[in-house]
Amino acid sequence: MPNIVVVGAGVSGLTSALLLSQNPAYKVTIVAKHMPGDYDIEYASPWAGANYLPVSDESNNRWEKGTWPELQRLARDVPEAGIHFQRAEALCREKDFSSASGQGFKGLFSTNPWFKDVVPDFKVLPKETLPEGIDSATSFTSVCINTAVYLPYLVSQCLKNGATVHRAILNHISDAADLHHLGKADVIVNCTGLLASKLGGVMDKEVIPVRGQIVVVRNDPGVMLTVSGTDDAEDELIYTMKRAAGGGTILGGTYMKGNWEANPDPNQAVRIMKRAVAMCPALTNGSGRIEDLSIIRHGVGLRPFRTSGVRIEKEKVGNTWVVHNYGHGGWGYQASYGCSEGVVELVKDVLASKSKL
Numbered sequence: 056m057p058n059i060v061v062v063g064a065g066v067s068g069l070t071s072a073l074l075l076s077q078n079p080a081y082k083v084t085i086v087a088k089h090m091p092g093d094y095d096i097e098y099a100s101p102w103a104g105a106n107y108l109p110v111s112d113e114s115n116n117r118w119e120k121g122t123w124p125e126l127q128r129l130a131r132d133v134p135e136a137g138i139h140f141q142r143a144e145a146l147c148r149e150k151d152f153s154s155a156s157g158q159g160f161k162g163l164f165s166t167n168p169w170f171k172d173v174v175p176d177f178k179v180l181p182k183e184t185l186p187e188g189i190d191s192a193t194s195f196t197s198v199c200i201n202t203a204v205y206l207p208y209l210v211s212q213c214l215k216n217g218a219t220v221h222r223a224i225l226n227h228i229s230d231a232a233d234l235h236h237l238g239k240a241d242v243i244v245n246c247t248g249l250l251a252s253k254l255g256g257v258m259d260k261e262v263i264p265v266r267g268q269i270v271v272v273r274n275d276p277g278v279m280l281t282v283s284g285t286d287d288a289e290d291e292l293i294y295t296m297k298r299a300a301g302g303g304t305i306l307g308g309t310y311m312k313g314n315w316e317a318n319p320d321p322n323q324a325v326r327i328m329k330r331a332v333a334m335c336p337a338l339t340n341g342s343g344r345i346e347d348l349s350i351i352r353h354g355v356g357l358r359p360f361r362t363s364g365v366r367i368e369k370e371k372v373g374n375t376w377v378v379h380n381y382g383h384g385g386w387g388y389q390a391s392y393g394c395s396e397g398v399v400e401l402v403k404d405v406l407a408s409k410s411k412l
């Protein structure tokens with residue numbers, strides 16, 4: 056009966072714990088500083104939109120491709136998960152791909168992306184229907200996740216499978232080995248997001264924040280819209296998405312690498328709202344006035360970005376095996392099941408190698 060400690064209760068930790076706990080032979084304890092219900096700048100998951108807009112290319116799409124089937128199933132068959140289908144439109148301005156951050160989104164704005172055969176209803180929109188300044192656009196069926204419902208849903212599924220949850224702050228990843236509810240852990244799964252940069256035994260200096268500021272409103276955008284860039288600043292974005300189950304509409308945003316600022320910037324908030332009402336007239340019934348937005352709250356989250364890409368690998372730290380799953384940047388939800396399947400494979404490898412000793 057292997058004992059497994061999952062460190063972290065964001066979408067990466069909870070999805071890893073969920074898939075691991077589906078195996079009745081595994082005994083899973085989740086250990087975390089922050090849990091669903093908390094809003095904290097060190098905890099990215101509650102701040103996400105969250106939607107499925109793939110950003111990988113053909114060569115590295117395993118995690119996102121592997122996630123769509125489960126998100127689709129949840130949206131279709133499991134209303135209590137807080138996920139619904141929405142029509143997405145991705146509007147592309149060629150000039151946005153000259154910057155480094157623009158390059159990171161190129162896969163999403165292609166008119167011939169790998170995911171055209173994965174998500175339903177993919178189409179290239181006719182040029183004559185595009186707004187001024189837009190060079191090309193696609194539309195498809197995506198999902199939007201109400202994170203305030205979905206994260207607790209994941210916890211409840213883990214509990215149903217027999218996992219236990221424990222609040223603790225670790226100074227060193229190896230400390231997790233002593234926090235399993237049944238005794239010493241055989242494997243630790245490290246899903247610490249941005250704090251992987253500060254955790255003893257990991258201290259991954261490649262992990263940096265990418266600051267995302269948002270405004271949550273009651274208005275309905277009608278469509279999940281995203282544009283490849285803005286003329287306001289290279290690190291600002293335009294996107295709208297309506298969360299399932301009364302979660303409000305997220306207006307975004309910013310994409311500020313290396314910026315740890317936790318407080319919303321009022322000037323950025325005004326720019327976010329102005330761009331949203333201009334690009335998506337349905338939000339304010341065509342008035343184009345930000346005064347017609349009904350604001351629920353302003354927010355800031357830090358995407359846990361890793362410069363050389365997500366870290367999904369096993370490593371022996373001291374006497375204990377650790378399987379890492381962190382560094383998902385702005386795509387932790389849309390890759391959550393794919394990455395967690397990778398974790399399950401690595402945990403199996405570790406346990407198989409231990410049983411041979």
Ligand code: FAD
Nearest residue numbers: 063064065067088089099100106225248267356387388389
């Ligand atoms: P986190 O959610 O940060 O969780 C880390 C966990 O580790 C926490 O429980 C924390 O307490 C715990 N932890 C860390 N250190 C320790 C320690 N020392 N001891 C104990 N516990 C510890 N993604 C999408 O897929 N789609 C989107 O539309 C989307 N939109 C986004 C919009 C914004 C504004 C932002 C900020 C992010 C968005 N993302 C989106 C990205 C997504 O939110 C992240 O990739 C994801 O939440 C990362 O999850 P995580 O579990 O790895 O990290």
